[in-house]
Structure formats: structure tokens, C-alpha cells
Amino acid sequence: MDEGGVTEEEHEAMPPASRAIYFGSFLVTPQVFHTTAHSFALVNLKPLLPGHVLICPKRHIPRFASLTPIETQDLFLTVQRVQRTLTRLYAATAFNVAIQDGEAAGQTVPHVHAHVIPRREGDMDERGGGDKLYEMLEGEEGDVAASLREAGKAGEAAKLEGSERGLRPDEGNRPARGEEEMRKEAEWLREEMGRDAEQ
């Protein structure tokens, strides 16, 4: 299945600098802050908590069982590598690592992705407790596809759509972010990942 607009072969033939990165059918190049041989990491349009990122295999496959042993290892070593930097930047003491593997499990973009969410004691207290995080992940707040579709109309329009959807006021600070804001966050994370790599 070709989700990315270019075939695997066409993609491999491109010079590295022009290689656009697609998450499912979405062009996410400016959101990507780390790439490895087989994986990439991107910032989230609508993080459920600060530092909530996604780790994906480069290959466009919807289901986890289709990953080769090498891809599987690379994906989770990337999770560990990203955790290291997020721990430092967000003072995280824990993480939720979650894969919605298939539509019936809440997957909205048919491209394997692991949610990595930094946690701290009490971080969800104002939003209904830790249980609520998972509810949000499974619910529309965590719908990665919907928020990516919204990306073009970020800012005021997204805020409006938020209120139309009946989101509670405390979620008003989670509109889809603008491309510029995400590009800056991705650049910052890329730099900070580089620092940890040097040590």
C-alpha cells in the first residue's frame, strides 16, 4: 500500500535533502526531529501532554506485526533514545508508550506509530487524573489523523472548531498548532537530541 504519494523506489532514488517524510498520507517533514536507519520521530500537532511525540518506522505499513526484526529493534531503540532527551527536557519521571495497532484499537493513521508521552506525578490532576490521559488518547483529542487534517487551518480557525466540538475550556489551550510553531519545536528537539548524543 502506498500511503506516501511516492513509491519506496522513487523515495530511495531521491537525494537525501529532498526526501520528504510522510506519516501515512500526511507530509510531516517539518515536524520530524530525529531519523535513524529505519525510523523517524515527529512532534505532535496536538500533544496530550507537553513532549508527547510519535515514533514511526520509515516503511509505510499499518500493522505492527509487519515490522521486520531489524525495524522492530530500531523503532524501540529510537523510543529509548528519545525518552532520554525528553526525560531531561520535561523532568519526566515516567512515560506512557502506546501503540494502537489497527482501527479497532483506535488507530487513525494507517502507519505504525508509538505514542511516547512524558509523565510526572500529578501531571493530569487538573484534567481528571491519569485515567483521563488514556481516554483522550482513544478519543477525538488523540485523533492524530483529524488533527493533521486540520493543520492547514490552525490558530483561530482551530480554536473555533474546538469550541464547536464542545471541548471543555481547559482544552482550549490545545488547538492544532501552526506549522511554524511545530517546526521550531522540532528544531529545538533535534538540537537537544544532538547534545545527548555527544555525551
Place this chain on the structure above:
Amino acid sequence: MDEGGVTEEEHEAMPPASRAIYFGSFLVTPQVFHTTAHSFALVNLKPLLPGHVLICPKRHIPRFASLTPIETQDLFLTVQRVQRTLTRLYAATAFNVAIQDGEAAGQTVPHVHAHVIPRREGDMDERGGGDKLYEMLEGEEGDVAASLREAGKAGEAAKLEGSERGLRPDEGNRPARGEEEMRKEAEWLREEMGRDAEQ
């Protein structure tokens, strides 16, 4: 940190047949249905949905980032291997794969474990929708440590404790299961995993 009652060295020195398997400080040998070089899979005392199992590294470490590359790969190849058999046995069309990595993320047993939960369209409809599954995972229903502590007093006693806790009636069919029931399920899964391996 020694969670298992025996040291790594003592464990390695035992003949294979007498190697007790500990999940954190809990002896779970009868619940284990699959072992690999670095991982084991066990049935759940209180599955959130039928077929809900846990995959753990053999090494007793609390945090995901402490897994070596080999252990990391082995853990998730085991997840894939178990998914294959669960897909067949439970007609699963999807899976939730979730790691609560640290206490602030809801981890109750300080030994890395990946929840693998088979999903089907509409499987949570009678229990409040898909969102509810995550809530249960984070809440007391998904508290693996608490349910393991209860294991000794399964059956009527567990049912009583359930009602004391104020669980809703639809959760009355989820008391901690007896050791004999889990041993049978583990044996069945072990056999079925063997069938898939032969193909």
C-alpha cells in the same frame, strides 16, 4: 534490585525445570505460557478483555530504557509472535500494546511489562466504548500488582472484595481467577503457540 527472591546468579545455576519465574516479586510460573531467550509471556489474573496478556523481559528491571538492544528486540518479537496466536484464537482485528513505564505512568509492578490486548470492532460497546479500556488499564481494574496480591484469595473472597470496592455489576464477572483456571489457560495458549510455530 532483586525483586524475585533469588539472585540472577542463583537463578542461572538452577536446572531449567526448577526455574521459578518471577514477575516483580510475584511467583507466576503457572501463568507463563511462552518463554524465549530474554522474555516471557504470562496470562493475566484479571484480563481487561479476553486474551489480555503481559510480555516481560526475563531480567528484573523496572524501566524500559534499561533494556539492552537484544532484550528490546526479543521483547517485541515476542509481542508479534503472541499477537499471531491471539489473532487466531480471539478473532482479533487489532491490538492495544501499552507500556506503563514508571510509577507516574501507572506502573504497579516494577518489572517492565507490555500489555497486549486483542481488540475487535465494538468489543467495548457494552462497557462504555473504547475509551473505557484505557481508563480501566490506568485505574484499579488494571492494577496488576493489586490483582496478583489478591491471587491467594481468589473466587468468593475476591468477589467480595470487588463489591466492597464498589465495582459496578458489569465488572462482577472479573474477579481474580483461581490458579487452576490460569494454569489451564496458560497450557492452552502454550499448545496453540506451538501449533503456529509448526506452520
